[in-house]
Amino acid sequence: MPGTEAPTHHRIQRLSPLVASQIAAGEVVERPASIVKELVENSIDAGATRIILELEQGGIELVRIIDDGGGIPEIDLPMAVAAHATSKIRSTADLDSIGTLGFRGEALASIASVSRLSIRSRTAHTDAAFMMDVEGENPTTTRPTSGPIGTTVSARNLFFNTPARRKFLRTVPTEQERCLDVFRAIALAHPAVGFHAEADARTLMDVPKDQSPRERVLSVLGKELAPRLFEVNADEFDDTRGVIIWGMAGHPEIARASNRSQHLFINGRCVRDRTIQHAVAEAYRGLIEPGRYPTIVLHIEMHPNAVDVNVHPAKAEVRFRDSGVVHSAVTRSIRKALAAQDLTPLLNFVRPTAPPTETLRLPLDLPGTGKPNAALHSTLPGSGSAFADFFTRPTPPPQQRFDYEAIKHTLENAPATDPAPVPMPLPEPAARVLQVHKSYLVTQDEQGVVIIDQHALHERAMFEYLLARVLDGGLETQHLLTPVPIPATARQVERLQDLAPLLARIGVQAEPGGPVSILLRGFPTFLFDRNVDPVEFLSGLFEKAESDAFMTDVASGSEEALRDVLDMMSCKAAIKAGDGMSDVELAALVRLRDDVERSSNCPHGRPTSVRLTIRELEKLFHRA
Ligand code: ADP
Ligand code: MG
Numbered sequence: 001m002p003g004t005e006a007p008t009h010h011r012i013q014r015l016s017p018l019v020a021s022q023i024a025a026g027e028v029v030e031r032p033a034s035i036v037k038e039l040v041e042n043s044i045d046a047g048a049t050r051i052i053l054e055l056e057q058g059g060i061e062l063v064r065i066i067d068d069g070g071g072i073p074e075i076d077l078p079m080a081v082a083a084h085a086t087s088k089i090r091s092t093a094d095l096d097s098i099g100t101l102g103f104r105g106e107a108l109a110s111i112a113s114v115s116r117l118s119i120r121s122r123t124a125h126t127d128a129a130f131m132m133d134v135e136g137e138n139p140t141t142t143r144p145t146s147g148p149i150g151t152t153v154s155a156r157n158l159f160f161n162t163p164a165r166r167k168f169l170r171t172v173p174t175e176q177e178r179c180l181d182v183f184r185a186i187a188l189a190h191p192a193v194g195f196h197a198e199a200d201a202r203t204l205m206d207v208p209k210d211q212s213p214r215e216r217v218l219s220v221l222g223k224e225l226a227p228r229l230f231e232v233n234a235d236e237f238d239d240t241r242g243v244i245i246w247g248m249a250g251h252p253e254i255a256r257a258s259n260r261s262q263h264l265f266i267n268g269r270c271v272r273d274r275t276i277q278h279a280v281a282e283a284y285r286g287l288i289e290p291g292r293y294p295t296i297v298l299h300i301e302m303h304p305n306a307v308d309v310n311v312h313p314a315k316a317e318v319r320f321r322d323s324g325v326v327h328s329a330v331t332r333s334i335r336k337a338l339a340a341q342d343l344t345p346l347l348n349f350v351r352p353t354a355p356p357t358e359t360l361r362l363p364l365d366l367p368g369t370g371k372p373n374a375a376l377h378s379t380l381p382g383s384g385s386a387f388a389d390f391f392t393r394p395t396p397p398p399q400q401r402f403d404y405e406a407i408k409h410t411l412e413n414a415p416a417t418d419p420a421p422v423p424m425p426l427p428e429p430a431a432r433v434l435q436v437h438k439s440y441l442v443t444q445d446e447q448g449v450v451i452i453d454q455h456a457l458h459e460r461a462m463f464e465y466l467l468a469r470v471l472d473g474g475l476e477t478q479h480l481l482t483p484v485p486i487p488a489t490a491r492q493v494e495r496l497q498d499l500a501p502l503l504a505r506i507g508v509q510a511e512p513g514g515p516v517s518i519l520l521r522g523f524p525t526f527l528f529d530r531n532v533d534p535v536e537f538l539s540g541l542f543e544k545a546e547s548d549a550f551m552t553d554v555a556s557g558s559e560e561a562l563r564d565v566l567d568m569m570s571c572k573a574a575i576k577a578g579d580g581m582s583d584v585e586l587a588a589l590v591r592l593r594d595d596v597e598r599s600s601n602c603p604h605g606r607p608t609s610v611r612l613t614i615r616e617l618e619k620l621f622h623r624a
Contacts, residue, residue: 021083021113022162027313028110031169032059033178034314035115035155037270038107040186043067044268045088045100046151049209050194053183057200058175060158060166068150071123074130078139081117081132083109097304101269101315108153112139114165115158121151180204181260184220185270188263188297191216217248217297221261225295228254230341232298234333243302243329249337250295252287252601253345261295266307268299272316276300279327283334285563286460286598287343289605296334300326343600344450344611433586439577443590448613454589455577456602456609461592462570463603466526470562475507477522486510486535488518492542499545502554502561506569510538530573540568567603 015023029035036053043051046069056062072080079085086105089095095103111117112134122129129147133140159166169175176199187195187207194209207219218226228251234244250261264276276298284294308319320326433443441452469475493512496503503510509522523534544550544564553561575581581589593599593609602608618624 017083018113021109024083024106024110024113028106029114029158030314031178032063032158032175033182035059035063035111035158036065036179037182037186037314038102038111039063039065039153039155040183041101042107042153043069043151044186044190044193045102046070048150048193050196053179053195053197055176055179055197055199058172059179060169060172060175062154062156063158063179064152064154066150066152068148071149071151072119072121073123073125074142077119077121077130077132077142080119081108081112081134081139085109095310098309099304103310104313104315106313111155114162115155116160117156118154119151120145120147122147122149124149182270185263188216188220189265189268189270189299213246213299214248221295221297225250225254229295230337232333232337234329234336242306243300243326245298245300245329245333247296247298249283249298249334251341252284252294252343252605254295255284255288255292256295257292259293262293263297265297265299266309266318267301267304269309269315269318271318273318275320275323275327276330279330280334282327283331283338286463286603287338287601287605292605298330298334300330302326339598343598344609345600345607433583433590435581435586438580441586441590445611448611448615448617450593450609450611452590452593452609453577453602453607454575454579454581456606457592457599458589459570459574460599460602460608461589461596462574463566464596464598466566466570467563470505470566474505476525477507477509478525478528479509479522480520483511483513483519483521484534485513486518486520486538488516488538488542490515492545493518495542495545495551498551499541499554501557502565505562506565508538524569527569527573532569532572537569537572540572541565544568563603570603 028038032055036059040051040053043065046067048067048069050068052064052066054062054064054066076087082105084105086103088100088103088105089098108117108119117134118132119134120129120131128144130142131145132142159169180197180199183195183197183205187193187205191211191213192209195205195207196203197205205220207216211219214231217229221229229248230251232245232247232249234246254261259277262277262280264271264273264280266273266276280294280296280298288294306321308321309315311317311319433441435441435454439454441454441457443450443452466475493515496510496512496518507522507524507526508520510518510520513519518538520534520538523537527534527537544561545554550561550564552558553564575589599608615624
């Protein structure tokens with residue numbers, strides 16, 4: 001080829017063991033935290049009851065793990081750092097039932113190839129400890145030294161021999177935090193083992209051995225979370241098919257903006273697993289706002305042959321033999337734990353820590369004055385315009401672009417069978433309910449004062465009702481005697497066919513009525529009864545249909561799209577802020593709190609009600 005040089009051909013050569021292991025080490029040792037993980041796992045496998053972590057410079061200068069486990073006999077020391085050398089499995093068959101955290105026999109060899117590694121170890125059979133330094137591929141010979149039973153592994157100067165990789169390390173505080181994250185995660189999985197961590201000679205963590213699982217969670221995540229962590233326990237299901245689940249699920253209020261507060265374990269192994277993450281999100285659906293992650297510690301146990309842990313070099317991912325079973329067991333166990341709790345957020349002004357902002361938007365005015373109580377208002381942390389907004393926000397005028405009365409004349413006589421009742425139970429004599437500013441309901445229960453957002457609660461109730469009916473066969477349709485033409489875009493007319501399976505489930509009957517028109521033949525009875533404007537409803541639906549993800553869900557019959565639409569239906573059908581209600585309706589709506597599942601939050605995860613306990617009132621009035 002003119003102008004280009006022919007590539008020089010290099011002979012194919014086998015890489016030296018050092019280069020080969022440095023390349024392989026890239027998969028196992030990414031950063032100091034990976035070393036922490038491998039070394040601590042080795043200590044657990046060795047039966048340690050106490051594990052000490054020492055870091056210097058975020059682990060870049062030094063990661064040291066000291067354990068009191070069984071130790072490595074002198075004769076095995078050089079073998080421990082050889083590639084693919086392990087005492088934990090022997091044959092391929094052993095891979096099907098791995099009972100230890102390690103099994104690949106790669107960690108020490110990998111760490112040795114990218115750092116200066118030294119090991120000191122003593123077993124119960126000798127009075128002396130033995131010491132070995134490794135650099136590159138050559139362990140020095142072992143030499144006797146003194147020391148207690150157990151093993152100390154020190155990895156210094158990470159990536160000293162692969163400077164390119166050293167550049168990918170982050171700042172010392174970041175690396176240190178990642179090391180501690182790993183250490184904490186392993187501590188959560190092993191409550192019987194004591195854990196102690198120091199960085200640059202400062203103690204950062206110290207948890208004793210022999211803790212109960214609950215004590216361990218609180219020691220690691222913080223004791224102040226105790227009232228907001230609920231026990232999850234699912235070994236009593238008779239159809240879990242060998243999946244045991246235990247742990248603690250956090251109150252939706254302590255959800256976080258990142259998933260770092262999610263600790264998931266399979267057979268004692270800390271994993272990131274999509275199936276489980278999805279199952280957890282599913283369990284919290286409607287209780288947590290989008291983009292937030294529940295705080296949770298979940299241990300999932302199953303027979304080792306039901307899960308393949310050998311799919312990821314750092315063993316952070318797994319493959320289940322039956323992921324459906326695991327998914328449903330996780331979702332059900334968390335749902336059950338949450339259902340047993342009253343999740344109404346507490347109003348607590350007096351605490352120094354700021355409560356979630358949502359709770360501050362409550363109008364705490366004295367009845368009749370119409371203005372927020374300035375004195376009380378000023379005691380609220382972070383209160384401000386949201387408060388004022390609430391009082392000035394105009395209620396939008398009802399926009400009726402659809403002539404209901406005219407349509408109702410064209411209705412066929414509805415079939416006499418069981419018309420769908422609006423989910424409002426008949427009221428019993430109960431606590432009195434006061435409607436404030438036609439938006440909030442104030443009542444009492446055994447714990448104190450409950451303040452309810454009338455729209456949010458009704459919306460949640462509608463949603464659960466609609467979902468139950470759709471899953472039970474579909475929503476009833478009100479057939480129109482003469483179809484009603486609705487203007488649409490060409491694209492919307494085209495989309496109509498793709499939407500057909502969804503429309504059928506929710507009781508909408510519509511067909512193309514021309515290039516830019518849709519003929520509505522039937523509309524859900526439920527929405528009709530609640531005076532929802534079909535034009536507005538359909539345009540909302542078409543807006544959602546613009547999203548490919550939504551349409552994929554519709555095509556696959558997934559519940560995601562359905563829930564999304566039911567969400568919209570319940571929002572439109574629910575009582576709005578500004579709607580007046582009779583005493584009978586007020587009482588009925590308040591009763592829905594007890595009758596409806598997950599009534600503490602609306603389908604978008606916002607709270608439907610907040611509670612001011614008697615105790616808080618006493619504090620506010622300086623009685624306590
Ligand atoms: P693996 O853990 O997959 O077996 P490693 O490279 O991590 O591979 O360790 C190699 C071997 O060294 C282990 O199989 C074990 O026998 C021994 N070993 C490593 N760390 C320890 C320790 N802290 N205590 C006792 N033995 C250890
Ligand atoms: Mg190991």
